[in-house]
Amino acid sequence: MIENFQCCDTFFIGVRFIVSQSEEGCQFSLQDQVIQFCSLLEVGRVKKDVNNLRIIHLKQSELPYLLVNNF
Numbered sequence: 001m002i003e004n005f006q007c008c009d010t011f012f013i014g015v016r017f018i019v020s021q022s023e024e025g026c027q028f029s030l031q032d033q034v035i036q037f038c039s040l041l042e043v044g045r046v047k048k049d050v051n052n053l054r055i056i057h058l059k060q061s062e063l064p065y066l067l068v069n070n071f
Contacts, residue, residue, distance in 0.1 A: 012067065013037065 017028065034055060041053065060068055 011037075011041070012063070 015030065019026070038053060038055075
């Protein structure tokens with residue numbers, strides 16, 4: 001899936017949830033955090049007329065081996 005992207009920069013944000021038994025099955029929204037991250041990227045862009053930002057959710061098992069094991 002990642003191999004299909006043609007881009008200049010790639011950013012990965014890792015999130016690990018520690019969930020108690022009473023919270024199992026709960027849903028979490030990271031919408032506010034994603035919006036803040038996109039705003040930070042927007043500030044640093046050189047070409048303001050190009051807008052090719054793509055955000056996807058991947059499981060750890062879908063990430064490249066070297067990325068997972070180096071961090």
